[in-house]
Amino acid sequence: VDSSSSRRGVHRPCSVMLLVNPHSGKGQALSLFTGHVQRMLNEAGVPHTLVITERQNHARELVREADLSQWGALVIMSGDGLLFEVVNGLMEREDWEEAIQTPLGILPGGSGNALAASIHHYSGAQPVSSEELLVSCGFLLCKGLVSRMDLASVHLGSSPSNPTRLFSFLSLAWGFVADVDVESEKVYKGRLAYLPVDEREPMSANATLPGPPDSLLVPLDQPVPSDWVVVPEEDFVLMLAMYQSHLAKDLYAAPDSTLDDGLIHLIYIRAGISRTALLRLFLAMEKGTHLANNCPHLVYTRVRALRLEPYSPKGVITVDGEVVEYGPVQAQVHGGIARLITR
Numbered sequence: 001v002d003s004s005s006s007r008r009g010v011h012r013p014c015s016v017m018l019l020v021n022p023h024s025g026k027g028q029a030l031s032l033f034t035g036h037v038q039r040m041l042n043e044a045g046v047p048h049t050l051v052i053t054e055r056q057n058h059a060r061e062l063v064r065e066a067d068l069s070q071w072g073a074l075v076i077m078s079g080d081g082l083l084f085e086v087v088n089g090l091m092e093r094e095d096w097e098e099a100i101q102t103p104l105g106i107l108p109g110g111s112g113n114a115l116a117a118s119i120h121h122y123s124g125a126q127p128v129s130s131e132e133l134l135v136s137c138g139f140l141l142c143k144g145l146v147s148r149m150d151l152a153s154v155h156l157g158s159s160p161s162n163p164t165r166l167f168s169f170l171s172l173a174w175g176f177v178a179d180v181d182v183e184s185e186k187v188y189k190g191r192l193a194y195l196p197v198d199e200r201e202p203m204s205a206n207a208t209l210p211g212p213p214d215s216l217l218v219p220l221d222q223p224v225p226s227d228w229v230v231v232p233e234e235d236f237v238l239m240l241a242m243y244q245s246h247l248a249k250d251l252y253a254a255p256d257s258t259l260d261d262g263l264i265h266l267i268y269i270r271a272g273i274s275r276t277a278l279l280r281l282f283l284a285m286e287k288g289t290h291l292a293n294n295c296p297h298l299v300y301t302r303v304r305a306l307r308l309e310p311y312s313p314k315g316v317i318t319v320d321g322e323v324v325e326y327g328p329v330q331a332q333v334h335g336g337i338a339r340l341i342t343r
């Protein structure tokens with residue numbers, strides 16, 4: 001068994017740092033933890049230290065500075081937002097390469113629990129209620145088996161010479177799905193381009209930023225490389241790039257995605273779709289059948305990297321459900337770079 005895909009117990013001899021955001025979801029994360037998970041961990045003999053986050057970015061700063069040799073795993077009991085902080089805190093460290101090897105775990109305690117829903121799905125189980133999802137993820141944590149997980153490196157660029165880089169474990173979204181102030185039949189204008197999976201290997205190492213070099217990306221103020229596909233349409237309803245299966249517990253958006261397939265599952269919907277057809281797609285997404293719907297406005301393709309340059313002056317872009325700076329954005333996947341307690 002190749003060590004990258006092997007699973008091993010993570011919670012012995014080191015303790016698990018269990019980060020809880022007391023405000024996440026309906027403010028019930030802590031009581032859900034003490035009510036459901038704590039006893040499971042104690043019975044399974046998993047030593048853990050509870051850290052209650054006090055403010056935004058607390059977890060990010062904490063893992064940026066932590067002595068990671070003390071911890072067998074970093075587990076988040078919250079929504080996806082707190083894990084986003086932890087992943088980015090680890091990737092901001094000078095020793096990011098080793099730091100991101102720290103096994104991560106997720107217990108759904110927030111309102112957006114997409115990664116928890118994804119790992120529950122990968123375990124082969126049927127969809128369940130929120131409380132059952134928590135118990136399911138609690139069991140996975142007690143088993144403590146680790147798998148590789150993809151991350152995407154996301155560049156946001158109002159200043160192309162000095163882009164902001166974020167690391168994302170879930171999704172990059174624009175348009176209908178990301179826009180909190182959704183106007184029906186709104187069209188989002190922009191240019192979308194991507195590198196198809198079967199194109200060439202990395203060309204050059206763009207190593208100006210700390211962290212892993214994004215060898216598939218050129219600076220945002222330069223045109224995309226010639227082997228990228230530029231989507232001919234410029235009017236969209238939504239663009240959704242996923243690296244895991246679920247966008248939310250009931251949104252099975254990328255049915256073919258697995259934890260470490262090294263792919264970005266790109267879905268976009270062209271303008272001109274009727275409201276009814278759009279509604280039908282979202283309803284089908286609950287069961288993951290939307291891609292088999294033969295909707296002429298929907299395009300699904302697997303890519304390694306993508307770029308989006310919105311022309312519409314207003315809009316919302318989210319990374320892992322977090323609203324980020326609106327403007328040009330590009331991303332490339334780093335296959336299996338992180339490790340997650342799963343299965």
Ligand SMILES: Nc1ncnc2c1ncn2[C@@H]1O[C@H](COP(=O)(O)OP(=O)(O)OP(=O)(O)O)[C@@H](O)[C@H]1O
Nearest residue numbers: 021024025053054055056078079081082110111112
């Ligand atoms: N103690 C805290 N007080 C305020 N914000 C916090 C605290 N701890 C963490 N946060 C922030 O709260 C945000 C939301 O957390 P998270 O996504 O985990 O929960 P959620 O319930 O799914 O969130 P939301 O419903 O707000 O999207 C995160 O961005 C995190 O930075």
